[in-house]
Amino acid sequence: xxxxxxxxxxxxxxxxxxxxxxxxxxxxxxxxxxxxxxxxxxxxxxxxxxxxxxxxxxxxxxxxxxxxxxxxxxxxxxxxxxxxxxxxxxxxxxxxxxxxxxxxxxxxxxxxxxxxxxxxxxxxxxxxxxxxxxxxxxxxxxxxxxxxxxxxxxxxxxxxxxxxxxxxxxxxxxxxxxxxxxxxxxxxxxxxxxxxxxxxxxxxxxxxxxxxxxxxxxxxxxxxxxxxxxxxxxxxxxxxxxxxxxxxxxxxxxxxxxxxxxxxxxxxxxxxxxxxxxxxxxxxxxxxxxxxxxxxxxxxxxxxxxxx
Amino acid sequence: xxxxxxxxxxxxxxxxxxxxxxxxxxxxxxxxxxxxxxxxxxxxxxxxxxxxxxxxxxxxxxxxxxxxxxxxxxxxxxxxxxxxxxxxxxxxxxxxxxxxxxxxxxxxxxxxxxxxxxxxxxxxxxxxxxxxxxxxxxxxxxxxxxxxxxxxxxxxxxxxxxxxxxxxxxxxxxxxxxxxxxxxxxxxxxxxxxxxxxxxxxxxxxxxxxxxxxxxxxxx
Numbered sequence: 001x002x003x004x005x006x007x008x009x010x011x012x013x014x015x016x017x018x019x020x021x022x023x024x025x026x027x028x029x030x031x032x033x034x035x036x037x038x039x040x041x042x043x044x045x046x047x048x049x050x051x052x053x054x055x056x057x058x059x060x061x062x063x064x065x066x067x068x069x070x071x072x073x074x075x076x077x078x079x080x081x082x083x084x085x086x087x088x089x090x091x092x093x094x095x096x097x098x099x100x101x102x103x104x105x106x107x108x109x110x111x112x113x114x115x116x117x118x119x120x121x122x123x124x125x126x127x128x129x130x131x132x133x134x135x136x137x138x139x140x141x142x143x144x145x146x147x148x149x150x151x152x153x154x155x156x157x158x159x160x161x162x163x164x165x166x167x168x169x170x171x172x173x174x175x176x177x178x179x180x181x182x183x184x185x186x187x188x189x190x191x192x193x194x195x196x197x198x199x200x201x202x203x204x205x206x207x208x209x210x211x212x213x214x215x216x217x218x219x220x221x222x223x224x225x226x227x228x229x230x231x232x233x234x235x236x237x238x239x240x241x242x243x244x245x246x247x248x249x250x251x252x253x254x255x256x257x258x259x260x261x262x263x264x265x266x267x268x269x270x271x272x273x274x275x276x277x278x279x280x281x282x283x284x285x286x287x288x289x290x291x292x293x294x295x296x297x298x299x300x301x302x303x304x305x306x307x308x
Numbered sequence: 309x310x311x312x313x314x315x316x317x318x319x320x321x322x323x324x325x326x327x328x329x330x331x332x333x334x335x336x337x338x339x340x341x342x343x344x345x346x347x348x349x350x351x352x353x354x355x356x357x358x359x360x361x362x363x364x365x366x367x368x369x370x371x372x373x374x375x376x377x378x379x380x381x382x383x384x385x386x387x388x389x390x391x392x393x394x395x396x397x398x399x400x401x402x403x404x405x406x407x408x409x410x411x412x413x414x415x416x417x418x419x420x421x422x423x424x425x426x427x428x429x430x431x432x433x434x435x436x437x438x439x440x441x442x443x444x445x446x447x448x449x450x451x452x453x454x455x456x457x458x459x460x461x462x463x464x465x466x467x468x469x470x471x472x473x474x475x476x477x478x479x480x481x482x483x484x485x486x487x488x489x490x491x492x493x494x495x496x497x498x499x500x501x502x503x504x505x506x507x508x509x510x511x512x513x514x515x516x517x518x519x520x521x522x523x524x525x526x527x528x
Contacts, residue, residue, distance in 0.1 A: 029387070030390065150456050151455070153392055153453075154321050154325045154328070154388070154389065155325070162317075230391045
């Protein structure tokens with residue numbers, strides 16, 4: 001169980017960072033109270049982890065055979081990468097950190113499931129593209145509904161609040177379903193107690209604790225949005241992100257909700273005008289996507305010299 | 309209203325909607341009182357009825373101020389409409405100047421007990437009607453902003469036309485006033501009345517410009 005602590009710490013980091021993708025806009029615009037958002041997200045992330053997490057857990061577990069030592073080393077390398085990227089205020093992808101560490105493991109020890117790895121990488125590329133397209137489609141649908149119903153802008157505010165709650169709960173569910181594999185996937189089968197259910201429950205709980213304890217501070221620094229968005233566009237981005245992440249959870253591949261939200265936000269940027277896009281931030285995001293798995297792989301190679 | 313029942317899901321929003329509706333009604337009543345007051349003044353001077361109208365205009369203007377503050381407090385304390393809040397409050401603040409102009413004008417007439425020459429009565433009434441129509445068209449635009457922002461252009465075009473007509477009437481009236489054999493002080497006072505009356509339409513146009521920008525932002 002103690003060996004699982006590294007994974008649970010990763011879960012905590014994931015929860016504290018990814019909650020902003022789900023409820024960030026609603027909380028910072030004061031449409032939702034932070035504690036309401038955090039509690040809802042915590043409950044639904046655990047439900048998502050337990051209900052749909054096992055499929056993605058098995059995918060991560062299949063990438064490379066693990067021992068307790070390698071599993072701990074992967075988790076520590078990924079957690080250190082996530083922490084480092086957070087400290088230098090770069091956007092993080094826990095999926096990429098974990099898979100990067102697993103690739104580092106294969107470089108060090110050999111034995112990697114290349115077909116599984118290729119499947120994961122293809123899904124990573126598909127994530128922001130899919131979210132981008134989905135966001136455009138969903139936005140058109142929302143606008144059509146708003147224009148057709150001539151809903152009073154005052155009551156639209158009320159509908160938006162409910163919509164943010166529902167979208168946020170769904171987003172948390174999808175996050176748990178998809179990303180639980182990053183947190184505990186490498187531990188699957190290494191101990192009789194490490195069943196998919198137990199791992200999903202413990203990992204989901206660690207993500208929930210991260211959301212409750214540290215995500216408020218991360219939300220307070222939201223303001224580095226790629227694009228200025230109104231409430232409708234923010235909601236569309238959350239929904240598109242949640243749908244994309246959930247889709248890949250059904251496929252059984254853990255993907256990055258951060259990449260999905262970036263793709264969705266870029267879609268909203270297309271609706272407004274690309275000149276409103278903050279290119280400097282986008283460059284930072286793309287740099288982080290490339291750097292994260294590399295750093296994680298290098299860290300695994302370094303740490304494994306002392307642990308394996 | 310078909311969907312009225314469902315809006316009980318949104319008590320804060322419903323309360324805000326009711327307050328905004330009450331505010332717009334109050335300002336409309338203020339304009340009606342002003343119309344009756346000025347028409348009566350031109351007919352009978354500073355009568356008891358005119359004094360009652362002045363008091364009523366003051367009450368309505370104060371009530372409008374209170375409602376405006378309630379709207380502002382409600383929006384900020386309940387964090388309502390974060391996207392449109394600034395625009396809506398700016399609109400209301402701009403529109404709220406109109407009842408102030410009406411009240412100020414009536415007080416001006418009441419205090420100075422101004423005699424308005426009959427030669428300019430008809431044109432003055434035309435100016436009053438056009439100015440108040442501009443304000444009415446503006447309200448039409450404000451109401452559309454909340455539900456159909458793309459349709460407000462029609463109302464704002466009418467505001468613009470009415471404001472141009474008011475400018476023309478103001479100029480003609482001012483020329484006529486200074487052509488009349490009156491005391492220069494009286495001429496200046498009458499010119500001031502005409503200017504104030506026309507400023508209702510000017511304020512409606514200014515508010516219309518804000519409304520246009522707010523509607524464009526809402527549509528984005």
